[in-house]
Amino acid sequence: MEKSKSISEATFPEQFMKAVRYYLPTIMVAVGVLLAWESLVTVFDIQQFLLPKPSLIGSRFMTEINLLLDSESRSLLFEATGATFREALGGLVIGCSAGILVALITARWTVITEATMPFAIAANSVPIIAFAPIMNNWFGITNPVSKMAIVSIIVFFPTMINTVRGLTLVDEHELELMHSYAASPFKILRSLRIPNALPYIFSALRVASPLSLIGAVVAEFFGGPRATLGVFITQEASGFDFARAWTAIVMASLIGISFYVTVLIAERIFMPWHQAEQSSD
Amino acid sequence: MAEVKNDEQHAIFAENVYKIFNPKTENEVVALEDVNLTAQPGEFISLIGPSGCGKSTLLRLIADLITPTSGTLHINGKTPHQSRLDRDYGMVFQAATLYQWRSVQKNVELPLEIMGYPNTVRQQRAREMLEMVELEGFGKHYPWQLSGGMQQRVSIARALAFEPSLLLMDEPFGALDEFTRERMNMELLRIWRTANVTVVFVTHSISEAVFLSSRIVVMSPRPGRITNIVNNTLPYPRDNDTRELPQYFQTVTEVRELLRDAHEVE
Numbered sequence: 001m002e003k004s005k006s007i008s009e010a011t012f013p014e015q016f017m018k019a020v021r022y023y024l025p026t027i028m029v030a031v032g033v034l035l036a037w038e039s040l041v042t043v044f045d046i047q048q049f050l051l052p053k054p055s056l057i058g059s060r061f062m063t064e065i066n067l068l069l070d071s072e073s074r075s076l077l078f079e080a081t082g083a084t085f086r087e088a089l090g091g092l093v094i095g096c097s098a099g100i101l102v103a104l105i106t107a108r109w110t111v112i113t114e115a116t117m118p119f120a121i122a123a124n125s126v127p128i129i130a131f132a133p134i135m136n137n138w139f140g141i142t143n144p145v146s147k148m149a150i151v152s153i154i155v156f157f158p159t160m161i162n163t164v165r166g167l168t169l170v171d172e173h174e175l176e177l178m179h180s181y182a183a184s185p186f187k188i189l190r191s192l193r194i195p196n197a198l199p200y201i202f203s204a205l206r207v208a209s210p211l212s213l214i215g216a217v218v219a220e221f222f223g224g225p226r227a228t229l230g231v232f233i234t235q236e237a238s239g240f241d242f243a244r245a246w247t248a249i250v251m252a253s254l255i256g257i258s259f260y261v262t263v264l265i266a267e268r269i270f271m272p273w274h275q276a277e278q279s280s281d
Numbered sequence: 282m283a284e285v286k287n288d289e290q291h292a293i294f295a296e297n298v299y300k301i302f303n304p305k306t307e308n309e310v311v312a313l314e315d316v317n318l319t320a321q322p323g324e325f326i327s328l329i330g331p332s333g334c335g336k337s338t339l340l341r342l343i344a345d346l347i348t349p350t351s352g353t354l355h356i357n358g359k360t361p362h363q364s365r366l367d368r369d370y371g372m373v374f375q376a377a378t379l380y381q382w383r384s385v386q387k388n389v390e391l392p393l394e395i396m397g398y399p400n401t402v403r404q405q406r407a408r409e410m411l412e413m414v415e416l417e418g419f420g421k422h423y424p425w426q427l428s429g430g431m432q433q434r435v436s437i438a439r440a441l442a443f444e445p446s447l448l449l450m451d452e453p454f455g456a457l458d459e460f461t462r463e464r465m466n467m468e469l470l471r472i473w474r475t476a477n478v479t480v481v482f483v484t485h486s487i488s489e490a491v492f493l494s495s496r497i498v499v500m501s502p503r504p505g506r507i508t509n510i511v512n513n514t515l516p517y518p519r520d521n522d523t524r525e526l527p528q529y530f531q532t533v534t535e536v537r538e539l540l541r542d543a544h545e546v547e
Contacts, residue, residue: 171378173374173376173378174378174380176346176372176374177372177374177378178395179346179365180344180346180365180370180371180372181368181391181392181395181396182365182366182368183395187395191380191391191394191395192380195380195382195383196382198382271382273381273382273383273423273425
């Protein structure tokens with residue numbers, strides 16, 4: 001680990017060049033993959049329903065973007081993206097908040113934690129997505145709440161389990177220090193257990209954010225309004241416009257990545273002490 | 282609160298103290314047997330002995346992190362429990378045990394925060410403490426940015442921030458290299474004078490015990506017990522020259538022989 005005290009003292013051009021050097025390999029790999037994809041599909045004359053060319057997917061995107069920019073018309077793709085985004089985000093927020101809240105309550109009493117954790121761990125290994133048709137039945141197939149419910153349940157368990165771990169796996173001496181101050185359980189929670197749990201919570205959120213999107217899209221495969229990414233993909237695929245189905249897959253990926261990046265940024269804001277340890281990864 | 286008349290002047294008063302872990306089971310361990318020890322306010326007492334001699338156990342009994350199986354133990358004339366509630370002691374562990382999510386300044390403020398001191402007092406006191414351990418200017422750093430010796434100094438500053446009458450140290454410099462350790466020893470003596478506290482210092486280094494303490498409690502294992510208490514008459518203030526004095530070597534030899542004798546008794 002570096003003992004550096006000048007994390008951000010480099011000048012702007014230096015920083016920019018550093019960023020370029022850092023990201024250049026990634027960008028080159030991305031461009032290379034797209035070029036290889038395009039040329040392989042052309043050379044081997046692969047049918048578009050098996051694998052459409054990136055250029056074809058790109059042109060479908062342009063059509064949708066033009067529809068979006070034209071005030072006269074509507075873009076189904078972007079409407080679907082918005083709907084799925086709201087479902088995933090809503091479910092993520094509800095599920096993670098509930099997970100953290102329940103963890104805070106159960107971790108207060110060791111007995112409850114010990115009694116509930118095996119069930120939480122068991123529930124975490126259940127393929128909850130299988131409940132999607134049931135949720136559709138409960139809340140209505142076109143009601144976004146049915147998808148949010150599935151997403152909430154999927155992200156609830158990893159968040160709760162990790163938070164409980166973070167609250168209870170406290171360094172023995174760090175805890176004894178609190179006892180030496182005759183600190184109340186509430187103060188121990190606030191000043192030791194919760195900060196100790198933050199890295200655990202964030203690693204749960206890193207797992208939960210892509211899960212939320214998988215949950216939403218797959219739940220939509222079981223049925224939902226036309227303007228959702230899952231329905232969009234199934235409809236376009238059954239209509240043999242695979243390039244258009246791919247645009248929805250790309251949008252779903254973009255939402256997933258945006259969630260993940262948001263979690264990373266939040267991590268830096270809420271755990272500034274962690275930044276340096278991470279930069280050495 | 283149990284007031285005891287005859288030991289009010291003692292910082293520590295232990296009489297026939299026993300600590301038995303897992304009593305009346307197969308895993309029964311007599312960690313401490315018949316411990317008798319008194320300490321006057323302002324003393325610097327070292328507990329020394331091989332591992333398993335119960336020196337850390339004795340320290341933890343004083344800190345009320347564990348309770349004696351039998352015997353009388355009073356801290357400042359009170360039960361250890363009451364003395365912990367009164368925040369009579371500050372604790373320093375072998376690892377600095379700083380909270381990694383808090384800056385150095387905030388770590389020193391931690392006990393004051395728990396004890397409900399107002400914000401301005403906290404900041405002021407933490408600054409003074411960091412000055413005392415010669416770490417002014419490091420308040421905004423995070424623990425990982427400091428060396429091991431600096432972290433342990435922060436830990437001492439934190440332990441003394443609320444002005445306890447007693448400083449309990451469990452092998453605080455055990456993880457440091459020899460040079461850093463000797464520098465920290467000098468520093469600790471200076472702090473001890475400044476802060477006017479009673480120090481109980483657990484160590485397995487003979488030279489450290491002799492250099493620092495006014496009395497050295499020699500302990501031996503299985504069962505853990507006190508075998509000797511050496512009065513260390515080396516004059517204070519002590520500095521690097523103290524380590525060259527014939528009396529220093531004599532005391533080191535004396536303690537070493539006592540430790541060896543205690544070992545051979547087994």
